[in-house]
Amino acid sequence: MSTPTATVATEDRSPAASKGPVFVAGLAIAQLGLFMALFAPIMIGMAIKAGSIAQTDTELTTIVGNVLGYGAIGAFLGNSLFGRLSDRSRSRFGMRRPYMIAGVLVMAGAFFMIAVAADVWMLALGWFVAQFGANAAYGPFTATLADQLPEKQHARVSALIGIMQNVAIFAATWIASLLSSNILAMFMVPAVIGVIAVVAYAFVLPDKVQREKPEPFRFGMLAKTFWVNPVKYPDFGFAWWSRFLVIAANMLFITFRFPYVMNRMGVPAEEVPAVVSQGVLWYTITLIASGYIAGWLSDRIGRRKVFVFASSAIFAVGTYMLLHIDSVGQFYLVEAFIGIGYGIYMSIDLALVLQILPNTKERGKDLGVFNIANALPSSLAPFIGAWLLALGATGGMPNYELLLIAAALAALAGAFIILPIKKVK
Incomplete structure (x- = not known):
């Protein structure tokens, strides 16, 4: 049996030559699998599981x-903490690999807990652990x-990663819809796919083995694990807040897409999974096309900010358009329009961030901090969204207008916050 390869880390840990198709494919598959596992519950699974407990639509x-x-805390802790630990790791198996594998195994175990949960508290605990494990893997993964x-x-490659993340949303929705009659399979099949994908990437990853003894750990390092000074590194701070707001806008909608289609659009419950899946398909098609074209064009002209700004604005307009649709066909058109904006954003934003990282020796920690802007809204926006839906709800109908x-205002704010960045055009 072959073993994963590893190389000795140099002092600045600078990337060397371009990576070939095997590495890039492994990276893409890992991104696809991990996000499939995470989004199957967010898109459909948790709504169906909660439906077996809730008595009303509002509940x-x-x-x-x-x-x-509740997963926000787990995501926050897992991402930066294990990004930092992987920066300091001297394991003979590599700096990032052990944390990636252990993290997805914890995630899979937590999904089993969710699938068999009998009450809300078990669901909450399971999602906390799932987010902790997934982000313990994702922080080191992104650092690679x-x-x-x-x-x-x-x-x-950032374009490919962004595309895979959103293809994962479609795949997760499709799989969860297909398995919606079997709750255990609905949670565990995507989880197993995620484990296999990440472990496969771990084995093709030429991970670095750090020979130098890291700086002695001090208590002050713990606080810095979750922090990059935005005054000292303003470009990073602006990029962080832009990502946070745009992801929050996206999550405010997609978390409640299922009940939105059922409640506000009046689609019969048995038809909702198919309508949601078809909508996500159109979203994904335009996302892939726009992401690929934007990635190529961004490299061609050497610009990042204009793409991030324009895509965030497109997303804001599309989200607002959802207030004015009255048919399934219009829903599909708006989904396709939103996909254009989000595809461009996810393709270019990561490339921008990789060029403004504060410290080349702490890439895992810094990207872990940035990933908080990706992971925190994924868990926090549903909590805020539930509050917004309940605020002003009448006759048992959630307040989808609010x-x-x-969501539209958050995306628009994310567009303007990117403009002050100076280091990247």
């Missing part, structure tokens, strides 16, 4: 929002991009 959205919201890729590959206006 269902409250349970979904609260349960997903900065470890392994030269700058000339950043935009193209939810969508908040």
